[in-house]
Amino acid sequence: MELVCPAGSLPAFEQAVNHGADAVYIGFRDSTNARAFAGLNFDDERAAKALALARARGVKLFVALNTYAESGNTARWYDAVDRVAALGADALIAADLGVLDYASRHYPDLALHLSVQGSATNYEALDFYVRRFGIRRAVLPRVLSLKQVRQVAASGRVDVEVFGFGSLCIMAEGRCYLSSYMTGESPNQQGVCSPARFVEWRQSGAQMESRLNGVVIDRFGPDEKAGYPTLCKGRFECQGQTSHVLEEPTSLNTMAILPDLLAAGVKAIKLEGRQRSPAYVGQVVSVWRQAIDRLKKDPAGFRPDPHWMAVLQGFSEGSQTTLGPYDRPWQ
Numbered sequence: 001m002e003l004v005c006p007a008g009s010l011p012a013f014e015q016a017v018n019h020g021a022d023a024v025y026i027g028f029r030d031s032t033n034a035r036a037f038a039g040l041n042f043d044d045e046r047a048a049k050a051l052a053l054a055r056a057r058g059v060k061l062f063v064a065l066n067t068y069a070e071s072g073n074t075a076r077w078y079d080a081v082d083r084v085a086a087l088g089a090d091a092l093i094a095a096d097l098g099v100l101d102y103a104s105r106h107y108p109d110l111a112l113h114l115s116v117q118g119s120a121t122n123y124e125a126l127d128f129y130v131r132r133f134g135i136r137r138a139v140l141p142r143v144l145s146l147k148q149v150r151q152v153a154a155s156g157r158v159d160v161e162v163f164g165f166g167s168l169c170i171m172a173e174g175r176c177y178l179s180s181y182m183t184g185e186s187p188n189q190q191g192v193c194s195p196a197r198f199v200e201w202r203q204s205g206a207q208m209e210s211r212l213n214g215v216v217i218d219r220f221g222p223d224e225k226a227g228y229p230t231l232c233k234g235r236f237e238c239q240g241q242t243s244h245v246l247e248e249p250t251s252l253n254t255m256a257i258l259p260d261l262l263a264a265g266v267k268a269i270k271l272e273g274r275q276r277s278p279a280y281v282g283q284v285v286s287v288w289r290q291a292i293d294r295l296k297k298d299p300a301g302f303r304p305d306p307h308w309m310a311v312l313q314g315f316s317e318g319s320q321t322t323l324g325p326y327d328r329p330w331q
């Protein structure tokens with residue numbers, strides 16, 4: 001089981017490598033990257049530095065071009081594929097059929113991983129991507145139950161990677177347009193949900209208001225930690241009650257079912273967080289490195305260490321975690 005870690009900057013990349021990543025995934029500084037936050041990510045020079053560090057430490061480097069190419073502007077995405085190939089990365093992570101097609105035709109030796117944004121949830125979809133583009137790995141969407149992950153992994157058609165920890169999206173991956181609805185920009189094409197330039201914080205009496213493009217997303221009391229205003233995690237008035245109508249802020253944490261994921265044949269655990277700080281990357285990677293090493297030594301006796309869980313809890317949205325869709329007792 002490989003540990004695949006996020007890096008939105010060179011310092012974060014170093015933290016990932018130093019704390020035990022088997023592979024680190026990065027993105028370029030443009031809308032080809034679903035984490036295109038201002039001030040983050042890699043130009044060609046930084047990507048080359050990251051690759052040199054990865055090679056020196058025996059770590060793999062993946063590049064995510066995981067947004068959908070804009071009609072009439074596909075050259076940006078094709079150019080990014082050329083840059084990944086020229087860099088000599090170990091894999092390209094992509095979702096767009098046109099990008100996968102271009103990469104597979106022009107660079108047949110470049111390993112392709114299907115991004116979580118591709119939203120392939122069944123054997124038949126994965127089989128198509130293998131036959132058509134020769135993908136070597138698929139990152140499964142965070143909408144599948146553990147039972148469904150088992151079914152997909154058991155097919156053995158392609159290596160399966162799943163998310164282990166990090167922020168959670170409630171929508172079918174790659175298909176959420178809430179941010180587009182509010183701002184005209186979304187993760188799918190512009191690479192960012194709730195772009196920072198639309199975000200506003202305003203003190204209103206004792207409360208702090210968060211707004212997105214002028215619309216109030218949440219109001220926080222003096223004792224509450226104010227979260228970033230993403231529409232899915234806002235509090236709204238509905239049928240006379242104000243609550244998190246769509247989703248409470250929470251993070252995915254699959255530590256408790258790590259032995260099940262290993263037994264299911266999952267080949268890689270991915271950590272979310274290319275928008276997070278180097279300190280987050282270092283501490284979260286360290287916890288997961290220890291966990292996977294302990295799991296490999298003694299799968300039957302594996303128990304999550306309370307200290308690990310406390311560290312992960314501290315980095316979680318709303319300071320709470322969930323197994324999310326993995327846990328569906330009614331299935």
Ligand code: SF4
Pocket residue numbers: 168169170171176177178179187193194230231232233
């Ligand atoms: S609005 Fe929420 S569910 Fe949609 S992309 Fe943003 S974070 Fe994900």
